[in-house]
Amino acid sequence: MDFRDVKNIEYMNQGDYACPGCGAGLSMRHALKVLGEKTIIVMPASCWSIIAGVFPTTALQVPLMHVPFATAAAVASGVKNAYKKKGQDDVNVVCWAGDGGTFDIGLQALSGAAERKEDIIYVCYDNEAYMNTGIQRSSATPPGAWTTTTPTGNPLIYEKKDMFNIVASHNPAYVATATIAYPDDFYLKFEKAKNAKGFRFIHILSACPPGWRIDSKDSVKAMRLAVESGMFVLMEKEQGKPIRITYKPERFIPVREYLLLQGRYRHLDKNTINEIQIRVNERLKDLDLS
Amino acid sequence: MVKDMVLGSEAVALGVKLARPKVISAYPITPQTHIIERLSEMVDNGELDASFIRVESELSAISAAMGASQAGVRAFTATSSHGLALMHEVLHWIVGARLPVVLVNANRAIGSPWNIWTDQTDSMSQRDLGWLQVYCETAQEALDTVLQAFYVAEKVLLPIMVMIDGFILSHTLEEVVIPTQEQADEFLPPYEPGYFLDIDNPLSFGNAAKGDVFYNLRKDIQRSMEASFGIINEAHNRFDDIFGRRYDLIDTYFIDDAEIVFVIAGALTGTVRVAVDKLRNMGVKAGLLKIRYFRPFPSDLVRSYLADKKHVVVLNRSLSFGSAGQITQEIKNALYFEEDKPSIYDYVLSLGGKEVFVEDVVKLALNVGNLETSKILWRE
Structure with missing residues (x-):
């Protein structure tokens, strides 16, 4: 599938509450173009709880259910099982959760649903902190990043949780990383997820201009530099197959180019940036990418 | 109609089976576990045509039941004590979402210290949520109340919590009249939701609501509670007509x-x-x-x-x-x-x-x- 072939059909209404340059709004818009109208969205507390609109308005043209923070994967399991029993097994039931609702408070329900091989698609749009409550650290926040609860930088002893492999260890039907800065790759992965049967997980990197302290015009650029620097690797794993890297830059750029674009990293000294570069290099080596 | 000696927990399972729920999600906890063991048997051997979701916690048990209910089918879960406490946030959400979930709670104390025996602290701690609450004395009443609960919940559009005492009722054999499926079907028609997650009629549920809207939604819950007396009485009359057993508030x-x-x-x-x-x-x-x-x-x-x-x-x-x-x-x-x-x-x-x-x-x-x-x- 080529993203240029996607029909010019919108499942998001005009007018929503996303900030200018929000990666999460953009990602939803494009994800729905692939998923289509037979899609039900289950949404735990996140920025999207607001982006979706205030009663009586809504940003989505597909059925949407807001749910408490820790419950997305469990609620979606119930929705999907209900639809199966109704004889309508062709409906995509999609969790649309932030990193807090996935890496932290929703992880148990996510693991349960993945282990039970629930036939749902779980999408985590990862903006690397609790952005909706005003930029607090989550376990998806990279080491060094400023947030309001890590005012001198997220301690370097922390490592961002490896959600791809955490989910992959449940042996799901499909697991992938993606970002809308690479729309071809993004569309292809949603298409694969849509066509697979069983538990599917897509981890989306999603820029947050206010939280990352970037200009909204640099949102897509930031997501692109994350990939070009190797901070975020685009890959996938289909059940029974090895991990596949879906995009490899000709040459990785230094992480400092990605970091220094963003105000949340601007306090970092040379040594800290070097330390982050060393970790990225090690990870890329592990993935046979360097 | 047959008479049999059954445990209180088994009477609940029989009542649930007669109500034909489409989704059951549950997590084990003493002294409720017999209910879901019996229900999983019924699902596995084909006596009951439902999905049984073996979730990883009570929080997920009630969440999955909520999802199923929002998708427009009859949903059931059972729990006790700490499990009910863990569900608390979602119990609230179900009320706000006006979903007719039926939950059976085997009344048990809550620690510390550990105690598996009965008291009513667990359900009384959920008193102010907007769930209807019924307390049962006998196994027969437990079976009958479960059937009535689906009827009432689906008319009032509020969830119902049915209480049986842990051990004293859940683990005690009593003689129970087991209704036929035909009788149960006559009493409890198939569930037809007004609004649900429908791909042919896409609606958003739970979008943020400002104070004046929220206030009115909460007023509606209280009004439905007040109106539920009439529906409960109607359920009791129907039940008496069909089964010949009389209940009251x-x-x-x-x-x-x-x-x-x-x-x-x-x-x-x-x-x-x-x-x-x-x-x-x-x-x-x-x-x-x-x-x-x-x-x-x-x-x-x-x-x-x-x-x-x-x-x-x-x-x-x-x-x-x-x-x-x-x-x-x-x-x-x-x-x-x-x-x-x-x-x-x-x-x-x-x-x-x-x-x-x-x-x-x-x-x-x-x-x-x-x-x-x-x-x-x-x-x-």
């Missing part, structure tokens, strides 16, 4: 000429019935008022029975620390405007399964003249 025993009335909810009602028999044999005019529906609380009915009594001894198996037993609060509330109120005694009968014998209740009645109304009364 409350139950009474020797109450007409009683001077001392015990008020209680749950399976210990049986013990109090025997105590009332003994007292009557001794010439003491004792009687009993059993609370079946605690939410909505049938204040008018309670008042009509208790207003002219001399002594009302409320036997609580939970209390709101720093205040009073929850049932006592309701009784006092119901009788507040009566000029010539009875003396109302706030008695903590049992917590964490502390044994209650018939003699304990008999002595209480014989000693009623020495009891104080101004403070919580405790056993020795």
Whole structure:
């Protein structure tokens, strides 16, 4: 599938509450173009709880259910099982959760649903902190990043949780990383997820201009530099197959180019940036990418 | 219709089966576990056409039931004690979402310290949510109430919590009349939701609502609670017509000429019935008022029975620390405007399964003249 072939059909209404340059709004818009109208969205507390609109308005043209923070994967399991029993097994039931609702408070329900091989698609749009409550650290926040609860930088002893492999260890039907800065790759992965049967997980990197302290015009650029620097690797794993890297830059750029674009990293000294570069290099080596 | 000896928990499972839910999600916890074991057997051997979701926690059990209900099918879960406490956030959400989920709670104490035995702290802690609450005395009542609960919940569009006492009822064999599926189907029509997650009619559920909208949504919940009395009565009449068993919001025993009335909810009602028999044999005019529906609380009915009594001894198996037993609060509330109120005694009968014998209740009645109304009364 080529993203240029996607029909010019919108499942998001005009007018929503996303900030200018929000990666999460953009990602939803494009994800729905692939998923289509037979899609039900289950949404735990996140920025999207607001982006979706205030009663009586809504940003989505597909059925949407807001749910408490820790419950997305469990609620979606119930929705999907209900639809199966109704004889309508062709409906995509999609969790649309932030990193807090996935890496932290929703992880148990996510693991349960993945282990039970629930036939749902779980999408985590990862903006690397609790952005909706005003930029607090989550376990998806990279080491060094400023947030309001890590005012001198997220301690370097922390490592961002490896959600791809955490989910992959449940042996799901499909697991992938993606970002809308690479729309071809993004569309292809949603298409694969849509066509697979069983538990599917897509981890989306999603820029947050206010939280990352970037200009909204640099949102897509930031997501692109994350990939070009190797901070975020685009890959996938289909059940029974090895991990596949879906995009490899000709040459990785230094992480400092990605970091220094963003105000949340601007306090970092040379040594800290070097330390982050060393970790990225090690990870890329592990993935046979360097 | 057949008669059989079944456990209270099994009676619940039979009631659930007769209600034909499409999704059951559950997590084991003592003393509820028999219910879901029996239901998983029924699903596995094809007796019950439902999805059984073996979730990883009670929080996910109630969440999956909520999802199924929002998708437009009949959903059930069962839990107890700590499990019910863990569900708390989603129990609220289900009320706001107006979903007719039915939950059976096997009443059990909550730690610390660990205690698997019965009291009503777990469900009383969920008193103010907007769930209807029914307390059962017998296995027959448990089976029948589960069927009634689906009927009422789906008409009121509020969830219902049905309580059975842990062990005393869940693990006790009793003779139960098991209705036929035809009778059950006659009583309980298939669930037809008004609004649900429908791909042909895409709606958003739970979008943020500002104060004036939110306020009115909450007012609607209270109005539905008030209107539910009529629907509950309708359910009881239908049930009587089809099954020949009569239920009401409350139950009474020797109450007409009683001077001392015990008020209680749950399976210990049986013990109090025997105590009332003994007292009557001794010439003491004792009687009993059993609370079946605690939410909505049938204040008018309670008042009509208790207003002219001399002594009302409320036997609580939970209390709101720093205040009073929850049932006592309701009784006092119901009788507040009566000029010539009875003396109302706030008695903590049992917590964490502390044994209650018939003699304990008999002595209480014989000693009623020495009891104080101004403070919580405790056993020795």
